[in-house]
Amino acid sequence: MTGPGDLPEAAARRLESGSFSSGLTVPDFGACLQMGLRPVGLVQGFCAMQWSWYGAGSPYMRGMSPYGTSDGGQGGYSQSWRCPHGLVSAEHRAWGQNYEQTWVESAWLQGYGSAYGRLIEEAKEVGAHGIIGVTDTSHNLADMNVTEFHMLGTAVVVEDAPAPPGGDPWSTYLAGQRLAKLIEAGFMPISVIAGIASVRVWAYCMTEYLMEGRVGTYGWGGATSTQEIEQVSEGHLAARALAREHVRRQLGSDTLHGVSITTAEREVGSGDQVLECTLRGTRVRRFKGFDPMPTPRPTVRLS
Amino acid sequence: MSADTPLPIDVRTEMRSAAAWLADGGSAPSGRAVTSDLTIDEALLLHSIGWEPVELVFGVSVTSVPVGVWTWGRGEISTASDAHNLAVHTAAERLGRECAKAGGHGVVGVQVSVEVTPHHVDVHLVGTAVRPVDGKKPGQTFVSDLSARDFVLLSNAGWSPLGLSFGASFIYAPRRDAATAIRQSSQNIELTNLTEALYSARESAMERMQASGLAMAAQGVVGVRITEGPMRFARHVIGFTAWGTAVRLVADNHVYLKPDMVLPLDDAVVQFEAQSLRGR
Numbered sequence: 001m002t003g004p005g006d007l008p009e010a011a012a013r014r015l016e017s018g019s020f021s022s023g024l025t026v027p028d029f030g031a032c033l034q035m036g037l038r039p040v041g042l043v044q045g046f047c048a049m050q051w052s053w054y055g056a057g058s059p060y061m062r063g064m065s066p067y068g069t070s071d072g073g074q075g076g077y078s079q080s081w082r083c084p085h086g087l088v089s090a091e092h093r094a095w096g097q098n099y100e101q102t103w104v105e106s107a108w109l110q111g112y113g114s115a116y117g118r119l120i121e122e123a124k125e126v127g128a129h130g131i132i133g134v135t136d137t138s139h140n141l142a143d144m145n146v147t148e149f150h151m152l153g154t155a156v157v158v159e160d161a162p163a164p165p166g167g168d169p170w171s172t173y174l175a176g177q178r179l180a181k182l183i184e185a186g187f188m189p190i191s192v193i194a195g196i197a198s199v200r201v202w203a204y205c206m207t208e209y210l211m212e213g214r215v216g217t218y219g220w221g222g223a224t225s226t227q228e229i230e231q232v233s234e235g236h237l238a239a240r241a242l243a244r245e246h247v248r249r250q251l252g253s254d255t256l257h258g259v260s261i262t263t264a265e266r267e268v269g270s271g272d273q274v275l276e277c278t279l280r281g282t283r284v285r286r287f288k289g290f291d292p293m294p295t296p297r298p299t300v301r302l303s
Numbered sequence: 304m305s306a307d308t309p310l311p312i313d314v315r316t317e318m319r320s321a322a323a324w325l326a327d328g329g330s331a332p333s334g335r336a337v338t339s340d341l342t343i344d345e346a347l348l349l350h351s352i353g354w355e356p357v358e359l360v361f362g363v364s365v366t367s368v369p370v371g372v373w374t375w376g377r378g379e380i381s382t383a384s385d386a387h388n389l390a391v392h393t394a395a396e397r398l399g400r401e402c403a404k405a406g407g408h409g410v411v412g413v414q415v416s417v418e419v420t421p422h423h424v425d426v427h428l429v430g431t432a433v434r435p436v437d438g439k440k441p442g443q444t445f446v447s448d449l450s451a452r453d454f455v456l457l458s459n460a461g462w463s464p465l466g467l468s469f470g471a472s473f474i475y476a477p478r479r480d481a482a483t484a485i486r487q488s489s490q491n492i493e494l495t496n497l498t499e500a501l502y503s504a505r506e507s508a509m510e511r512m513q514a515s516g517l518a519m520a521a522q523g524v525v526g527v528r529i530t531e532g533p534m535r536f537a538r539h540v541i542g543f544t545a546w547g548t549a550v551r552l553v554a555d556n557h558v559y560l561k562p563d564m565v566l567p568l569d570d571a572v573v574q575f576e577a578q579s580l581r582g583r
Contacts, residue, residue: 036315129322159315161322170325174343181343184312185350188321188329213370213422226386228393229365229423236363236427237397244338244359251336259340259359261429279359281338285331287324295351295459298562 011122014041022154024133028176032132035180037156041126045118047149048141049111076100077238081204081231088205096204098235100242101274104198111138112194115149116171123169128155130164133175134192136280172282173258182257187284190254194280195246199239203271207231211271232273239263239277247279256281339431341412345451349411352455354433358405362398362428362446366390373421373537379504380473380540387419387471387544388511390426395467398428399446407432409445409464411454417544421536428467447548449526457525461554465519470511471544473534474504501541505531508543521549 021042077100123131134153141148164170172189174182210229247256259281266274339356366386402410413430447464477496516524527547534540
Protein backbone atom coordinates (compact mmCIF):
# COMPACT_ATOMS: atom_id res chain seq x y z
CA MET A 1 0.00 0.00 0.00
CA THR A 2 1.71 3.10 -1.14
CA GLY A 3 -0.82 5.80 -1.83
CA PRO A 4 -4.41 6.92 -1.87
CA GLY A 5 -7.06 4.71 -3.45
CA ASP A 6 -5.24 1.49 -2.59
CA LEU A 7 -7.50 0.15 0.15
CA PRO A 8 -7.99 -3.63 0.20
CA GLU A 9 -10.90 -4.86 -1.94
CA ALA A 10 -12.65 -6.24 1.13
CA ALA A 11 -12.59 -2.79 2.69
CA ALA A 12 -14.17 -1.23 -0.40
CA ARG A 13 -16.87 -3.97 -0.51
CA ARG A 14 -17.61 -3.56 3.21
CA LEU A 15 -17.88 0.20 3.02
CA GLU A 16 -20.18 0.03 -0.03
CA SER A 17 -22.50 -2.56 1.52
CA GLY A 18 -25.13 -0.02 2.57
CA SER A 19 -25.33 -1.00 6.25
CA PHE A 20 -23.16 0.53 8.90
CA SER A 21 -21.02 -0.87 11.69
CA SER A 22 -19.78 1.14 14.63
CA GLY A 23 -17.30 0.73 17.43
CA LEU A 24 -19.43 2.82 19.78
CA THR A 25 -20.99 1.48 22.96
CA VAL A 26 -24.77 1.68 23.08
CA PRO A 27 -24.79 4.79 25.33
CA ASP A 28 -22.22 6.48 23.05
CA PHE A 29 -24.29 5.46 20.01
CA GLY A 30 -27.36 7.05 21.64
CA ALA A 31 -25.45 10.25 22.42
CA CYS A 32 -24.13 10.31 18.86
CA LEU A 33 -27.66 10.21 17.40
CA GLN A 34 -28.78 12.84 19.91
CA MET A 35 -26.10 15.18 18.54
CA GLY A 36 -27.27 14.70 14.97
CA LEU A 37 -24.35 12.46 14.06
CA ARG A 38 -25.26 9.52 11.83
CA PRO A 39 -22.77 6.61 11.96
CA VAL A 40 -21.84 5.45 8.47
CA GLY A 41 -19.16 2.86 9.12
CA LEU A 42 -16.42 1.45 11.26
CA VAL A 43 -13.21 2.65 9.64
CA GLN A 44 -9.64 1.60 10.25
CA GLY A 45 -6.05 2.07 9.17
CA PHE A 46 -3.00 -0.13 9.58
CA CYS A 47 0.72 0.12 9.03
CA ALA A 48 3.39 -2.48 9.78
CA MET A 49 6.83 -0.93 10.17
CA GLN A 50 10.17 -2.70 10.37
CA TRP A 51 12.36 -1.35 13.15
CA SER A 52 15.87 -1.28 11.79
CA TRP A 53 17.97 0.19 14.56
CA TYR A 54 21.18 -0.10 12.58
CA GLY A 55 19.71 0.82 9.21
CA ALA A 56 21.00 3.46 6.87
CA GLY A 57 21.08 6.88 8.50
CA SER A 58 20.78 5.44 11.99
CA PRO A 59 23.73 6.72 14.00
CA TYR A 60 23.23 4.13 16.74
CA MET A 61 26.44 5.14 18.41
CA ARG A 62 27.77 7.97 20.44
CA GLY A 63 29.06 10.92 18.55
CA MET A 64 32.75 11.22 17.91
CA SER A 65 33.02 14.29 20.07
CA PRO A 66 31.50 15.21 23.41
CA TYR A 67 31.02 18.69 22.03
CA GLY A 68 29.14 17.56 18.91
CA THR A 69 25.74 15.97 18.34
CA SER A 70 24.90 12.37 17.55
CA ASP A 71 21.63 12.85 15.78
CA GLY A 72 22.90 12.25 12.28
CA GLY A 73 22.94 15.96 11.64
CA GLN A 74 19.16 16.22 12.01
CA GLY A 75 19.28 18.95 14.62
CA GLY A 76 17.82 17.14 17.60
CA TYR A 77 18.43 17.56 21.34
CA SER A 78 21.88 16.70 22.62
CA GLN A 79 23.65 17.25 25.95
CA SER A 80 27.09 16.11 27.12
CA TRP A 81 28.76 15.36 30.47
CA ARG A 82 32.49 15.18 31.20
CA CYS A 83 34.27 12.87 33.69
CA PRO A 84 35.49 14.79 36.75
CA HIS A 85 38.30 12.29 37.50
CA GLY A 86 40.76 12.94 34.69
CA LEU A 87 42.41 10.14 32.69
CA VAL A 88 41.96 6.85 34.60
CA SER A 89 41.93 3.94 32.15
CA ALA A 90 40.79 3.03 28.67
CA GLU A 91 37.60 1.48 30.12
CA HIS A 92 36.73 4.56 32.13
CA ARG A 93 33.75 6.39 30.65
CA ALA A 94 35.35 9.78 30.23
CA TRP A 95 32.23 11.41 28.81
CA GLY A 96 28.55 10.73 28.36
CA GLN A 97 25.81 12.03 26.18
CA ASN A 98 22.02 12.27 25.98
CA TYR A 99 20.66 12.68 22.50
CA GLU A 100 17.41 12.58 20.65
CA GLN A 101 16.96 9.58 18.33
CA THR A 102 15.30 11.49 15.54
CA TRP A 103 15.30 8.48 13.19
CA VAL A 104 13.26 6.47 15.71
CA GLU A 105 10.78 9.34 16.02
CA SER A 106 10.52 9.67 12.23
CA ALA A 107 9.87 5.94 11.82
CA TRP A 108 7.19 6.00 14.56
CA LEU A 109 5.55 9.05 13.03
CA GLN A 110 5.62 7.42 9.59
CA GLY A 111 3.82 4.37 10.99
CA TYR A 112 1.29 6.43 12.93
CA GLY A 113 0.78 8.86 10.05
CA SER A 114 0.28 6.09 7.45
CA ALA A 115 -2.28 4.30 9.64
CA TYR A 116 -4.05 7.62 10.23
CA GLY A 117 -3.98 8.45 6.51
CA ARG A 118 -5.65 5.11 5.71
CA LEU A 119 -8.25 5.69 8.42
CA ILE A 120 -9.10 9.03 6.81
CA GLU A 121 -9.15 7.41 3.37
CA GLU A 122 -11.72 4.82 4.47
CA ALA A 123 -13.82 7.57 6.06
CA LYS A 124 -13.73 9.62 2.86
CA GLU A 125 -14.80 6.53 0.95
CA VAL A 126 -18.10 6.50 2.88
CA GLY A 127 -18.53 10.28 2.64
CA ALA A 128 -18.01 10.88 6.36
CA HIS A 129 -17.72 14.34 7.89
CA GLY A 130 -15.86 13.12 10.94
CA ILE A 131 -14.48 10.12 12.83
CA ILE A 132 -15.35 9.74 16.49
CA GLY A 133 -14.18 7.40 19.26
CA VAL A 134 -10.79 6.87 17.61
CA THR A 135 -8.52 4.31 19.27
CA ASP A 136 -4.92 3.72 18.30
CA THR A 137 -2.59 0.95 19.34
CA SER A 138 0.90 -0.08 18.36
CA HIS A 139 2.38 -3.44 19.22
CA ASN A 140 5.19 -5.71 18.15
CA LEU A 141 4.29 -8.48 15.74
CA ALA A 142 5.64 -11.89 16.79
CA ASP A 143 9.42 -11.73 17.10
CA MET A 144 10.05 -10.01 13.81
CA ASN A 145 11.33 -6.58 14.83
CA VAL A 146 8.12 -5.28 13.30
CA THR A 147 5.67 -2.88 14.92
CA GLU A 148 2.09 -2.65 13.74
CA PHE A 149 0.10 0.56 14.09
CA HIS A 150 -3.66 0.17 14.15
CA MET A 151 -6.28 2.93 14.23
CA LEU A 152 -9.99 2.37 14.53
CA GLY A 153 -12.93 4.76 14.70
CA THR A 154 -16.55 5.32 13.75
CA ALA A 155 -17.16 7.47 10.68
CA VAL A 156 -20.11 9.84 11.05
CA VAL A 157 -22.06 12.32 8.97
CA VAL A 158 -23.37 15.52 10.57
CA GLU A 159 -27.04 15.68 9.57
CA ASP A 160 -27.89 18.72 7.41
CA ALA A 161 -24.36 20.13 7.55
CA PRO A 162 -21.90 20.81 4.73
CA ALA A 163 -18.85 18.58 4.20
CA PRO A 164 -15.55 19.66 5.78
CA PRO A 165 -13.08 21.59 3.60
CA GLY A 166 -11.42 19.37 0.98
CA GLY A 167 -13.66 16.51 2.09
CA ASP A 168 -11.11 15.60 4.79
CA PRO A 169 -13.02 14.40 7.85
CA TRP A 170 -12.21 15.71 11.33
CA SER A 171 -11.32 13.14 13.99
CA THR A 172 -11.38 12.79 17.75
CA TYR A 173 -10.57 10.29 20.48
CA LEU A 174 -13.82 11.37 22.17
CA ALA A 175 -17.30 9.95 21.70
CA GLY A 176 -20.66 10.04 23.44
CA GLN A 177 -21.36 12.49 26.25
CA ARG A 178 -17.77 13.72 26.40
CA LEU A 179 -17.93 14.77 22.75
CA ALA A 180 -21.34 16.39 23.36
CA LYS A 181 -19.89 18.38 26.27
CA LEU A 182 -16.93 19.46 24.14
CA ILE A 183 -19.32 20.84 21.51
CA GLU A 184 -21.52 22.47 24.18
CA ALA A 185 -18.40 24.11 25.62
CA GLY A 186 -17.73 25.68 22.19
CA PHE A 187 -14.87 23.49 20.92
CA MET A 188 -14.85 21.67 17.58
CA PRO A 189 -12.51 18.68 17.17
CA ILE A 190 -10.01 19.09 14.33
CA SER A 191 -7.92 15.93 14.45
CA VAL A 192 -6.27 13.39 16.69
CA ILE A 193 -2.62 14.19 17.28
CA ALA A 194 0.28 12.15 18.62
CA GLY A 195 3.95 12.81 19.13
CA ILE A 196 6.84 10.70 20.35
CA ALA A 197 10.29 11.51 21.66
CA SER A 198 13.09 9.02 21.98
CA VAL A 199 16.17 9.90 24.00
CA ARG A 200 19.28 7.72 24.28
CA VAL A 201 21.29 8.03 27.48
CA TRP A 202 24.95 7.05 27.08
CA ALA A 203 26.19 7.10 30.65
CA TYR A 204 29.45 8.71 31.67
CA CYS A 205 31.38 7.39 34.67
CA MET A 206 29.38 9.21 37.38
CA THR A 207 26.01 8.11 35.97
CA GLU A 208 27.23 4.52 35.69
CA TYR A 209 28.46 4.48 39.30
CA LEU A 210 25.41 6.18 40.74
CA MET A 211 22.94 3.98 38.84
CA GLU A 212 24.71 0.92 40.26
CA GLY A 213 24.81 2.32 43.77
CA ARG A 214 28.60 2.57 43.68
CA VAL A 215 28.60 5.87 45.46
CA GLY A 216 31.89 6.41 47.20
CA THR A 217 33.48 3.25 45.80
CA TYR A 218 37.19 4.07 45.65
CA GLY A 219 36.05 7.65 45.78
CA TRP A 220 34.76 7.51 42.17
CA GLY A 221 31.18 8.36 43.01
CA GLY A 222 32.21 11.35 45.08
CA ALA A 223 30.04 11.79 48.15
CA THR A 224 29.02 8.73 50.16
CA SER A 225 25.51 10.04 50.71
CA THR A 226 22.68 10.13 48.21
CA GLN A 227 22.70 12.55 45.29
CA GLU A 228 20.76 13.26 42.14
CA ILE A 229 21.72 11.36 38.99
CA GLU A 230 21.65 14.43 36.82
CA GLN A 231 22.17 12.83 33.42
CA VAL A 232 19.21 10.44 33.84
CA SER A 233 16.90 13.10 35.30
CA GLU A 234 17.76 15.39 32.39
CA GLY A 235 17.11 12.57 29.92
CA HIS A 236 13.62 11.94 31.35
CA LEU A 237 12.80 15.64 31.33
CA ALA A 238 14.08 16.03 27.78
CA ALA A 239 11.99 13.09 26.50
CA ARG A 240 8.80 14.62 27.93
CA ALA A 241 9.58 18.16 26.83
CA LEU A 242 10.47 16.99 23.29
CA ALA A 243 7.24 14.98 22.95
CA ARG A 244 5.30 18.05 24.07
CA GLU A 245 7.21 20.17 21.56
CA HIS A 246 6.49 17.71 18.75
CA VAL A 247 2.73 17.85 19.34
CA ARG A 248 2.92 21.64 19.70
CA ARG A 249 4.37 21.85 16.18
CA GLN A 250 1.26 20.10 14.84
CA LEU A 251 -1.11 22.23 16.91
CA GLY A 252 -0.63 25.72 15.53
CA SER A 253 -2.47 27.92 18.00
CA ASP A 254 -5.19 25.36 18.80
CA THR A 255 -5.74 23.45 22.04
CA LEU A 256 -4.68 19.87 22.68
CA HIS A 257 -7.40 18.40 24.81
CA GLY A 258 -7.37 15.35 27.11
CA VAL A 259 -3.72 14.44 26.62
CA SER A 260 -2.68 10.93 27.58
CA ILE A 261 0.99 10.38 28.23
CA THR A 262 2.85 7.09 28.15
CA THR A 263 6.50 6.62 28.96
CA ALA A 264 8.82 3.67 28.51
CA GLU A 265 12.38 3.12 29.58
CA ARG A 266 14.69 0.32 28.52
CA GLU A 267 18.04 -0.36 30.13
CA VAL A 268 20.66 -1.27 27.57
CA GLY A 269 23.76 -1.36 29.76
CA SER A 270 25.29 0.02 32.94
CA GLY A 271 23.50 3.34 33.25
CA ASP A 272 22.69 3.31 29.52
CA GLN A 273 19.02 3.70 28.70
CA VAL A 274 16.54 4.45 25.96
CA LEU A 275 13.72 6.71 27.18
CA GLU A 276 10.56 7.18 25.18
CA CYS A 277 7.57 9.40 25.78
CA THR A 278 4.37 9.45 23.71
CA LEU A 279 1.64 12.08 23.93
CA ARG A 280 -1.81 11.69 22.37
CA GLY A 281 -4.81 13.95 22.40
CA THR A 282 -7.50 15.65 20.36
CA ARG A 283 -6.71 18.96 18.68
CA VAL A 284 -9.72 21.21 19.23
CA ARG A 285 -10.57 24.75 18.11
CA ARG A 286 -13.01 27.20 19.63
CA PHE A 287 -15.93 27.90 17.25
CA LYS A 288 -17.87 30.27 19.47
CA GLY A 289 -17.02 32.87 22.09
CA PHE A 290 -16.04 31.97 25.65
CA ASP A 291 -19.20 31.34 27.62
CA PRO A 292 -18.32 30.48 31.23
CA MET A 293 -20.35 27.71 32.78
CA PRO A 294 -22.53 28.71 35.74
CA THR A 295 -20.95 27.70 39.06
CA PRO A 296 -21.93 24.08 39.61
CA ARG A 297 -24.30 23.39 42.50
CA PRO A 298 -22.95 20.90 45.03
CA THR A 299 -25.32 18.03 45.71
CA VAL A 300 -25.42 14.99 47.97
CA ARG A 301 -27.13 11.83 46.77
CA LEU A 302 -29.58 10.34 49.20
CA SER A 303 -29.34 6.88 47.69
CA MET B 304 -38.09 29.03 34.47
CA SER B 305 -36.63 32.10 36.20
CA ALA B 306 -34.99 34.92 34.22
CA ASP B 307 -31.45 34.07 35.38
CA THR B 308 -31.69 30.36 34.56
CA PRO B 309 -29.60 29.73 31.43
CA LEU B 310 -31.49 28.20 28.52
CA PRO B 311 -30.56 24.57 27.84
CA ILE B 312 -28.17 24.18 24.93
CA ASP B 313 -29.48 22.31 21.90
CA VAL B 314 -26.47 20.13 21.18
CA ARG B 315 -27.82 19.11 17.74
CA THR B 316 -27.93 22.76 16.62
CA GLU B 317 -24.51 23.42 18.16
CA MET B 318 -23.02 20.43 16.34
CA ARG B 319 -24.50 21.57 13.03
CA SER B 320 -23.23 25.13 13.43
CA ALA B 321 -19.76 23.87 14.47
CA ALA B 322 -19.59 21.65 11.35
CA ALA B 323 -20.76 24.55 9.15
CA TRP B 324 -18.16 26.83 10.77
CA LEU B 325 -15.43 24.27 10.03
CA ALA B 326 -16.64 23.83 6.44
CA ASP B 327 -16.41 27.60 6.09
CA GLY B 328 -12.69 27.59 6.90
CA GLY B 329 -12.83 27.56 10.73
CA SER B 330 -10.15 30.16 11.42
CA ALA B 331 -7.64 29.27 14.13
CA PRO B 332 -7.32 31.56 17.17
CA SER B 333 -4.30 33.78 17.69
CA GLY B 334 -1.87 33.20 20.52
CA ARG B 335 -0.03 30.24 21.97
CA ALA B 336 -1.38 26.69 21.78
CA VAL B 337 -2.68 25.08 24.96
CA THR B 338 -1.92 21.51 26.03
CA SER B 339 -3.80 19.85 28.86
CA ASP B 340 -4.55 16.39 30.18
CA LEU B 341 -7.78 17.53 31.81
CA THR B 342 -11.08 16.00 30.76
CA ILE B 343 -13.73 18.31 29.30
CA ASP B 344 -15.63 18.14 32.63
CA GLU B 345 -12.54 19.28 34.50
CA ALA B 346 -11.85 22.10 32.01
CA LEU B 347 -15.46 23.31 32.35
CA LEU B 348 -15.28 23.17 36.14
CA LEU B 349 -12.10 25.23 36.10
CA HIS B 350 -13.81 27.77 33.82
CA SER B 351 -16.68 28.02 36.29
CA ILE B 352 -14.31 29.58 38.85
CA GLY B 353 -12.49 31.67 36.25
CA TRP B 354 -9.43 29.47 35.69
CA GLU B 355 -8.11 27.85 32.50
CA PRO B 356 -5.49 25.23 31.57
CA VAL B 357 -2.23 26.47 30.03
CA GLU B 358 0.29 23.70 29.57
CA LEU B 359 1.11 20.10 30.37
CA VAL B 360 4.09 20.25 32.75
CA PHE B 361 6.60 17.72 34.06
CA GLY B 362 8.97 17.26 36.98
CA VAL B 363 11.39 14.34 37.20
CA SER B 364 14.22 13.46 39.53
CA VAL B 365 16.31 10.32 39.89
CA THR B 366 18.50 10.10 43.00
CA SER B 367 21.07 7.50 43.92
CA VAL B 368 20.96 5.06 46.82
CA PRO B 369 24.42 3.80 47.81
CA VAL B 370 25.13 0.09 47.68
CA GLY B 371 24.75 -1.78 51.00
CA VAL B 372 21.91 0.38 52.26
CA TRP B 373 19.34 -2.43 52.16
CA THR B 374 21.44 -5.12 53.91
CA TRP B 375 20.35 -6.29 57.37
CA GLY B 376 20.51 -3.75 60.17
CA ARG B 377 18.44 -2.09 62.85
CA GLY B 378 16.16 0.90 62.97
CA GLU B 379 15.46 3.36 60.22
CA ILE B 380 17.37 3.52 56.93
CA SER B 381 17.91 7.25 56.86
CA THR B 382 19.88 7.22 53.57
CA ALA B 383 16.88 5.78 51.72
CA SER B 384 14.53 8.33 53.32
CA ASP B 385 16.95 11.12 52.34
CA ALA B 386 17.10 9.85 48.73
CA HIS B 387 13.31 9.78 48.60
CA ASN B 388 12.95 13.29 49.99
CA LEU B 389 15.63 14.70 47.69
CA ALA B 390 13.98 13.15 44.62
CA VAL B 391 10.51 14.37 45.56
CA HIS B 392 11.58 17.91 46.38
CA THR B 393 13.69 18.28 43.26
CA ALA B 394 10.92 16.93 41.01
CA ALA B 395 8.28 19.19 42.63
CA GLU B 396 10.57 22.20 42.31
CA ARG B 397 11.07 21.48 38.60
CA LEU B 398 7.33 21.08 38.11
CA GLY B 399 6.76 24.48 39.74
CA ARG B 400 9.46 26.07 37.56
CA GLU B 401 7.92 24.61 34.37
CA CYS B 402 4.53 25.94 35.47
CA ALA B 403 5.88 29.44 36.07
CA LYS B 404 7.74 29.35 32.72
CA ALA B 405 4.51 28.44 30.91
CA GLY B 406 2.71 31.36 32.55
CA GLY B 407 0.69 29.16 34.92
CA HIS B 408 -0.11 30.03 38.52
CA GLY B 409 -0.49 26.50 39.78
CA VAL B 410 -0.48 22.84 38.80
CA VAL B 411 -3.51 20.60 39.30
CA GLY B 412 -4.19 16.92 38.74
CA VAL B 413 -0.58 15.88 39.29
CA GLN B 414 0.01 12.20 38.64
CA VAL B 415 2.62 11.07 41.14
CA SER B 416 4.80 8.09 40.34
CA VAL B 417 7.46 7.03 42.85
CA GLU B 418 9.61 3.99 42.23
CA VAL B 419 12.18 2.79 44.73
CA THR B 420 14.81 0.45 43.25
CA PRO B 421 17.90 -1.00 44.97
CA HIS B 422 20.17 1.77 43.66
CA HIS B 423 17.98 4.75 42.89
CA VAL B 424 14.67 6.44 43.66
CA ASP B 425 12.73 7.69 40.62
CA VAL B 426 10.04 10.35 41.00
CA HIS B 427 7.92 11.42 38.01
CA LEU B 428 5.30 14.16 38.29
CA VAL B 429 2.95 15.13 35.44
CA GLY B 430 0.21 17.74 35.74
CA THR B 431 -1.54 20.62 34.03
CA ALA B 432 -0.51 24.22 34.71
CA VAL B 433 -3.54 26.47 35.21
CA ARG B 434 -4.09 30.21 35.61
CA PRO B 435 -6.97 32.64 36.16
CA VAL B 436 -8.65 33.69 32.90
CA ASP B 437 -8.33 37.38 33.85
CA GLY B 438 -4.56 37.00 34.23
CA LYS B 439 -4.50 38.10 37.88
CA LYS B 440 -1.95 36.28 40.00
CA PRO B 441 -3.74 35.01 43.10
CA GLY B 442 -0.62 34.37 45.19
CA GLN B 443 2.44 32.16 45.02
CA THR B 444 2.68 29.43 42.36
CA PHE B 445 1.47 26.14 43.80
CA VAL B 446 1.86 22.46 42.96
CA SER B 447 -0.90 20.09 44.02
CA ASP B 448 -2.08 16.59 43.34
CA LEU B 449 -5.69 17.73 43.63
CA SER B 450 -8.00 16.88 40.75
CA ALA B 451 -9.57 19.88 39.00
CA ARG B 452 -12.83 19.07 40.84
CA ASP B 453 -11.10 19.09 44.23
CA PHE B 454 -9.33 22.34 43.35
CA VAL B 455 -12.67 23.98 42.46
CA LEU B 456 -14.29 22.74 45.69
CA LEU B 457 -11.34 23.91 47.75
CA SER B 458 -11.32 27.35 46.10
CA ASN B 459 -15.06 27.75 46.61
CA ALA B 460 -14.56 26.93 50.30
CA GLY B 461 -12.00 29.74 50.60
CA TRP B 462 -8.83 27.62 50.73
CA SER B 463 -5.77 27.65 48.50
CA PRO B 464 -3.29 24.86 47.78
CA LEU B 465 0.35 25.70 48.54
CA GLY B 466 2.38 22.71 47.44
CA LEU B 467 2.99 18.99 47.67
CA SER B 468 3.78 17.63 51.12
CA PHE B 469 5.81 14.44 51.24
CA GLY B 470 7.22 12.18 53.91
CA ALA B 471 8.92 8.79 53.78
CA SER B 472 10.41 6.31 56.17
CA PHE B 473 12.17 3.00 55.50
CA ILE B 474 12.88 0.58 58.34
CA TYR B 475 14.37 -2.85 58.85
CA ALA B 476 11.82 -5.34 60.14
CA PRO B 477 13.22 -5.92 63.66
CA ARG B 478 14.41 -9.39 64.58
CA ARG B 479 13.94 -11.17 67.88
CA ASP B 480 16.81 -12.93 69.56
CA ALA B 481 16.87 -16.69 69.12
CA ALA B 482 15.66 -17.48 72.64
CA THR B 483 12.65 -15.17 72.34
CA ALA B 484 11.77 -16.55 68.91
CA ILE B 485 11.84 -20.14 70.23
CA ARG B 486 9.87 -19.22 73.34
CA GLN B 487 7.18 -17.44 71.34
CA SER B 488 6.99 -19.99 68.51
CA SER B 489 3.98 -21.80 70.02
CA GLN B 490 2.22 -18.72 71.43
CA ASN B 491 -0.42 -16.39 70.06
CA ILE B 492 1.29 -13.22 71.17
CA GLU B 493 1.82 -9.67 70.05
CA LEU B 494 5.26 -9.05 68.59
CA THR B 495 5.84 -5.79 70.39
CA ASN B 496 9.15 -5.07 68.69
CA LEU B 497 7.43 -5.25 65.30
CA THR B 498 4.39 -3.23 66.42
CA GLU B 499 6.60 -0.51 67.87
CA ALA B 500 8.88 -0.34 64.84
CA LEU B 501 6.01 -0.14 62.35
CA TYR B 502 4.15 2.36 64.51
CA SER B 503 7.19 4.57 64.81
CA ALA B 504 8.01 4.38 61.08
CA ARG B 505 4.45 5.30 60.06
CA GLU B 506 4.48 8.21 62.45
CA SER B 507 7.88 9.36 61.13
CA ALA B 508 6.62 9.40 57.53
CA MET B 509 3.52 11.38 58.50
CA GLU B 510 5.49 13.72 60.74
CA ARG B 511 7.84 14.52 57.84
CA MET B 512 4.88 15.10 55.57
CA GLN B 513 3.36 17.51 58.08
CA ALA B 514 6.72 19.22 58.63
CA SER B 515 7.06 19.84 54.89
CA GLY B 516 3.56 21.36 54.95
CA LEU B 517 4.45 23.58 57.89
CA ALA B 518 7.57 24.72 56.04
CA MET B 519 5.20 26.13 53.40
CA ALA B 520 3.17 27.90 56.11
CA ALA B 521 0.28 25.51 55.54
CA GLN B 522 -2.57 25.02 57.97
CA GLY B 523 -3.15 21.44 56.94
CA VAL B 524 -2.66 18.72 54.37
CA VAL B 525 -5.59 17.32 52.38
CA GLY B 526 -5.97 14.28 50.16
CA VAL B 527 -3.29 12.34 52.03
CA ARG B 528 -2.32 9.06 50.41
CA ILE B 529 -0.26 6.43 52.14
CA THR B 530 1.65 3.54 50.65
CA GLU B 531 3.32 0.90 52.73
CA GLY B 532 4.77 -2.54 52.36
CA PRO B 533 7.96 -4.52 52.06
CA MET B 534 10.41 -3.56 49.33
CA ARG B 535 10.12 -5.95 46.41
CA PHE B 536 13.90 -6.40 46.27
CA ALA B 537 14.49 -6.49 50.07
CA ARG B 538 11.59 -8.15 51.88
CA HIS B 539 13.13 -7.39 55.29
CA VAL B 540 12.71 -3.65 54.68
CA ILE B 541 9.35 -1.95 55.01
CA GLY B 542 8.78 1.40 53.32
CA PHE B 543 6.16 3.99 54.22
CA THR B 544 5.38 7.03 52.13
CA ALA B 545 2.73 9.66 52.71
CA TRP B 546 1.86 12.61 50.52
CA GLY B 547 -0.89 15.14 50.06
CA THR B 548 -1.52 18.78 49.21
CA ALA B 549 -0.66 21.48 51.76
CA VAL B 550 -3.47 24.03 52.03
CA ARG B 551 -4.10 27.37 53.68
CA LEU B 552 -7.26 29.38 54.31
CA VAL B 553 -7.11 32.51 52.15
CA ALA B 554 -10.67 33.75 52.69
CA ASP B 555 -11.52 35.47 55.99
CA ASN B 556 -13.46 32.41 57.06
CA HIS B 557 -14.12 28.95 55.77
CA VAL B 558 -17.02 29.12 53.32
CA TYR B 559 -19.48 26.34 54.05
CA LEU B 560 -20.62 24.61 50.90
CA LYS B 561 -24.27 23.87 51.40
CA PRO B 562 -25.00 20.95 49.14
CA ASP B 563 -28.56 20.35 47.96
CA MET B 564 -29.82 16.90 48.71
CA VAL B 565 -31.00 14.99 45.69
CA LEU B 566 -32.85 11.72 45.49
CA PRO B 567 -32.24 10.10 42.10
CA LEU B 568 -35.40 8.55 40.72
CA ASP B 569 -33.65 5.97 38.58
CA ASP B 570 -33.84 2.45 39.98
CA ALA B 571 -30.68 0.78 41.05
CA VAL B 572 -29.95 -2.25 38.89
CA VAL B 573 -31.38 -5.29 40.69
CA GLN B 574 -30.09 -8.56 39.42
CA PHE B 575 -32.38 -11.56 39.42
CA GLU B 576 -31.35 -14.13 41.98
CA ALA B 577 -32.79 -17.61 41.55
CA GLN B 578 -32.32 -18.28 45.28
CA SER B 579 -34.96 -15.64 46.08
CA LEU B 580 -37.61 -17.95 44.59
CA ARG B 581 -36.94 -20.34 47.46
CA GLY B 582 -37.42 -17.62 50.03
CA ARG B 583 -33.72 -17.33 50.84
